Amino acid sequence: MSQTWLVVTLVGAGTVAIKAIGPVLLGGRPLPESLSRVIELLAPALLGALVAWQTFGNGEALAIDERVIGVAVAAVAIWRKAPLLVVVIVATVTTALARAIL
Amino acid sequence: MAERTFRDGARAVGPLAVAVAGFGISFGVIARAVGFGWLAPIVMSATTFAGSAQFASVSVLGDGGTVAAAVAAALLLNARYAPIGISVAPYLTGSLWSRFVHAQLVVDESWAIAAEGEGRFSRSMLLGAGVVLYVSWVAGTTVGAIVGQGIGDPAAFGLDAAFAALFLGLLVPLLRDRRHVAAAALGAGIALALTPIAPAGVPIIAASAACLLGLKR
Numbered sequence: 001m002s003q004t005w006l007v008v009t010l011v012g013a014g015t016v017a018i019k020a021i022g023p024v025l026l027g028g029r030p031l032p033e034s035l036s037r038v039i040e041l042l043a044p045a046l047l048g049a050l051v052a053w054q055t056f057g058n059g060e061a062l063a064i065d066e067r068v069i070g071v072a073v074a075a076v077a078i079w080r081k082a083p084l085l086v087v088v089i090v091a092t093v094t095t096a097l098a099r100a101i102l
Numbered sequence: 103m104a105e106r107t108f109r110d111g112a113r114a115v116g117p118l119a120v121a122v123a124g125f126g127i128s129f130g131v132i133a134r135a136v137g138f139g140w141l142a143p144i145v146m147s148a149t150t151f152a153g154s155a156q157f158a159s160v161s162v163l164g165d166g167g168t169v170a171a172a173v174a175a176a177l178l179l180n181a182r183y184a185p186i187g188i189s190v191a192p193y194l195t196g197s198l199w200s201r202f203v204h205a206q207l208v209v210d211e212s213w214a215i216a217a218e219g220e221g222r223f224s225r226s227m228l229l230g231a232g233v234v235l236y237v238s239w240v241a242g243t244t245v246g247a248i249v250g251q252g253i254g255d256p257a258a259f260g261l262d263a264a265f266a267a268l269f270l271g272l273l274v275p276l277l278r279d280r281r282h283v284a285a286a287a288l289g290a291g292i293a294l295a296l297t298p299i300a301p302a303g304v305p306i307i308a309a310s311a312a313c314l315l316g317l318k319r
Contacts, residue, residue, distance in 0.1 A: 004142050006169050011176040012149035016206060018180050022187030023205040031188070037111050039189045040221035041313035043284040044258070046182065047214060049275040049293035049309030053229060054266035057297050057305075069118040070263035075252030077157040084271045093268030095260030 064102060070095030105272040111230025112137035114215050118316055119238040121264035122211070124256035126242020131159070131250040133243075136164030140247045147243035151236055152209060158302050178303030185310050186213055193225045202284025211265075214272040281315060 031039060054073045056062045074091035082090070126147060133143035139159065150156055162172040164202045187205055190213065205319035208228065213234055216228035256262065277283050289312040297304035 003163060003169050004138050005171045007159050007163060007176075008142050008146045008149070010169070011155065012146065012174045014173065014177045015150045015155065015180045015183070018177070019183045019187055019208055020202050020205045021145075021184055022191040023194040023201040023208075024198060025199040026126070026188060026191035027198075028192065030192050036221055037316040038313050039185070039316075041281060041316040042185055042189050042310060043214070043217045043219075043221075044273060044276050044286040045188070045283045045289035045312035046210075046306070046310050047269050047276070048289035048312070049306050050150075050210060050269045051266050051273060052198065052293045053297065053306060054262075054269060056294060060297065062294065062297055066260075067146035067263040067266065069264045070232055072268035074167075074263075076310065078271050078274050081125050082133045084114065084268065085117045088121070088264050091263045092121070092260040095263035095264055096258065097260075099165060099258065 065097050069098045076086035106224045106227050108226045108230035108233075111212070111215060111227035111232075112234045113230075115211060115225065115231035115234050116270055117268070118211055118264060119234050120254070121261040122153070122235055123238040123242035123245075124259065124261045126239045126244075126254050127246035127250050129153065129160070130246020130248070133160045134247050134250070136160055138247075143247040144240065144244050144276075147240045150176070150180075151206060151239060152176075152183070152240065154182050155303075175302055178301060178307065179254055181303060181307045182310055183208065185313075186210075187219065189213075190216070190223045190225075190228060193223045193228070195225070204229060204232075206314040207236060207315065209235060211235055211268065214269060217272065217276060219276050219278060285312045285315050 030036070055067055056064065071089040073094045074087050077087045077090045106303045129147065130143045133193065134140060158179055159172040159176040162290055164176050186208060190208060194204050212228050212231035215231045218224055273286060277286060289309040292309040292312060293305045296308055
């Protein structure tokens with residue numbers, strides 16, 4: 001098997017297994033009390049990390065570029081209670097404009 | 103709140119599906135450019151369905167890295183799907199086989215859209231958003247791998263900022279009290295502190311440890 005197909009097969013099998021492990025082993029049942037207190041904070045913790053990483057991450061380095069302007073304008077839209085569709089479009093258009101101008 | 107449906111999930115993720123398709127195209131183009139051919143990128147998107155991990159493994163191989171390094175990079179990036187899968191497990195009811203299949207539709211965006219706060223998730227939102235994202239990702243990859251040479255870089259259209267904006271928009275309603283704010287701030291801080299010094303994937307999985315704040319009364 002070529003290197004390419006070996007990577008495709010191993011990454012695919014590994015990812016399918018990682019994604020399946022929780023729902024297959026624990027599916028359809030409530031989590032134990034202590035675990036559910038931890039899991040309740042998983043969404044804010046991971047979303048905080050993803051916002052930071054998608055805004056400032058550039059491969060294995062940090063960068064300040066036009067995305068910061070787009071996300072800042074999106075933050076204003078969120079604060080003004082704009083719908084999610086508007087938030088995403090505002091961020092995209094602002095970032096594209098900033099790249100075209102700067 | 104009214105029960106949210108599969109269609110609500112599909113609709114909520116609509117704007118993002120455009121960005122996901124754009125990155126699917128660029129994945130197809132990049133993978134083909136480093137010698138993946140046209141079929142392997144499509145098969146990878148259909149089976150792995152996790153953008154950042156796919157980009158990572160292709161770039162490692164493209165830079166002359168080993169198979170082991172490419173696989174390790176991708177699986178580290180996807181390690182976060184173990185806790186994410188546990189978080190949605192109580193809501194994925196049904197047979198073993200359907201839970202296995204539905205689990206594959208869990209990606210950052212579908213999971214975030216399905217979050218209802220206090221650790222609850224909407225199964226139908228998760229599946230509706232997941233199906234739309236899956237189709238966009240695989241279709242985008244197909245276009246990129248077969249006819250994509252010459253289509254521009256999605257970053258030029260600002261599509262790379264769409265993900266941060268979406269995640270921020272989904273995070274804010276979840277910040278119900280100080281514990282949630284603390285977990286989000288700690289997660290962001292861990293991710294930023296580790297990004298320059300740790301291999302790709304480690305900052306995000308390490309940031310998920312911020313949820314251990316939940317053990318404190």
